[in-house]
Amino acid sequence: MQDDGPRLTPTSYIVLGLLAWFGDSTPYRLKQVAATSVGNFWTLQHAQLYTEPERLAAAGYVTVQRERGGRRRKLYAITNLGREALGHWRAEPAGEVAELRDQAILKLFFGADPAALGPPQIEAHDAKLAEYERIRASLPDDVPAGVRLALEAGMDHERQQIAWWKQAMVAGDGDSG
Amino acid sequence: MQDDGPRLTPTSYIVLGLLAWFGDSTPYRLKQVAATSVGNFWTLQHAQLYTEPERLAAAGYVTVQRERGGRRRKLYAITNLGREALGHWRAEPAGEVAELRDQAILKLFFGADPAALGPPQIEAHDAKLAEYERIRASLPDDVPAGVRLALEAGMDHERQQIAWWKQAMVAGDGDSG
DNA sequence: CCTATCATGTAATCCGTTACATGATTAT
DNA sequence: ATAATCATGTAACGGATTACATGATAGG
Numbered sequence: 001m002q003d004d005g006p007r008l009t010p011t012s013y014i015v016l017g018l019l020a021w022f023g024d025s026t027p028y029r030l031k032q033v034a035a036t037s038v039g040n041f042w043t044l045q046h047a048q049l050y051t052e053p054e055r056l057a058a059a060g061y062v063t064v065q066r067e068r069g070g071r072r073r074k075l076y077a078i079t080n081l082g083r084e085a086l087g088h089w090r091a092e093p094a095g096e097v098a099e100l101r102d103q104a105i106l107k108l109f110f111g112a113d114p115a116a117l118g119p120p121q122i123e124a125h126d127a128k129l130a131e132y133e134r135i136r137a138s139l140p141d142d143v144p145a146g147v148r149l150a151l152e153a154g155m156d157h158e159r160q161q162i163a164w165w166k167q168a169m170v171a172g173d174g175d176s177g
Numbered sequence: 178m179q180d181d182g183p184r185l186t187p188t189s190y191i192v193l194g195l196l197a198w199f200g201d202s203t204p205y206r207l208k209q210v211a212a213t214s215v216g217n218f219w220t221l222q223h224a225q226l227y228t229e230p231e232r233l234a235a236a237g238y239v240t241v242q243r244e245r246g247g248r249r250r251k252l253y254a255i256t257n258l259g260r261e262a263l264g265h266w267r268a269e270p271a272g273e274v275a276e277l278r279d280q281a282i283l284k285l286f287f288g289a290d291p292a293a294l295g296p297p298q299i300e301a302h303d304a305k306l307a308e309y310e311r312i313r314a315s316l317p318d319d320v321p322a323g324v325r326l327a328l329e330a331g332m333d334h335e336r337q338q339i340a341w342w343k344q345a346m347v348a349g350d351g352d353s354g
Numbered sequence: 355c356c357t358a359t360c361a362t363g364t365a366a367t368c369c370g371t372t373a374c375a376t377g378a379t380t381a382t
Numbered sequence: 383a384t385a386a387t388c389a390t391g392t393a394a395c396g397g398a399t400t401a402c403a404t405g406a407t408a409g410g
Contacts, residue, residue: 026389
């Protein structure tokens with residue numbers, strides 16, 4: 001029954017989840033696997049992948065082991081406590097729904113011109129969608145179902161954004177109807 | 178050409194935007210107008226509406242004036258510099274597209290069961306959509322176009338989320354075809 | 355009058371970002 | 383060998399969240 005320490009954030013669960021999934025890892029490896037997986041819809045600063053495991057270690061959710069020779073780099077491993085925490089988080093319903101927090105919408109809200117804002121938005125969402133499509137095409141068959149689902153959620157979202165911006169651009173000028 | 182001071186964040190522009198729109202305000206008033214407008218898709222902590230104007234004042238984007246009598250509360254007003262900054266921000270295209278950063282998707286990604294996660298998500302998104310619909314019904318005719326657009330962006334997003342989760346729930350168990 | 359809630363603000367903490375710094379590997 | 387890049391980490395800073403605190407107003 002040790003000190004809870006600071007609370008677990010989404011960042012914490014990403015680290016725990018990656019450690020559970022890919023096994024013991026150094027921060028650099030975490031960075032690599034994050035970049036090609038969860039990083040597609042939830043990016044982390046590389047420094048976080050060094051500091052967050054340290055926080056988790058202090059609270060007993062992971063263990064550290066430092067190499068003796070050479071680079072003396074740190075290898076992190078998830079503990080039973082960590083697995084438990086991950087399991088609980090995964091099983092609980094997500095609290096509130098995520099907010100949009102889209103700066104482009106914020107700009108619109110405060111009077112930006114949709115005809116000016118739209119094209120770069122559409123282009124960016126298109127690019128993101130294309131990237132998702134590439135990833136999906138290269139996904140091995142045995143990839144966990146949730147990974148594929150998350151990817152498809154992203155694709156669906158991008159498609160919706162593209163459609164919405166296209167519609168918003170034309171709705172702004174004519175207003176016929 | 179004075180000191181730039183700290184950089185302007187979305188929070189800064191929300192404060193500037195509200196001051197430009199609703200005129201000189203106390204933090205509490207900002208809190209109120211934020212809650213019923215931009216707060217629907219970008220919430221702020223109430224403390225931010227006390228500290229952020231202070232930061233902006235230090236950099237010359239707003240001015241403060243303290244009441245002489247009674248509560249001695251602070252009244253903030255946007256300056257020309259502030260209006261200029263707001264105008265530039267509004268005119269520039271938004272940088273990167275906003276990330277999903279949806280904890281529910283994160284849970285899916287790490288193996289949560291969509292059949293368990295789905296219903297509360299759908300319920301929450303339904304509630305949010307209903308709220309948006311109520312707001313839109315009560316919107317005065319002369320409301321700025323961007324406000325209505327932002328609201329509709331939110332509604333469209335909620336509808337997409339609802340549809341996606343419904344589909345994700347059934348796709349998980351049968352997998353027929 | 356007392357209590358609850360509204361209004362107003364400051365302080366402490368924590369996390370995320372940015373910047374700095376340096377030890378290994380690889381390429382030329 | 384030297385330069386460039388990869389790998390690894392720490393430190394400083396700033397902004398957001400949380401907690402604290404108190405003065406006004408309204409309701410009982």
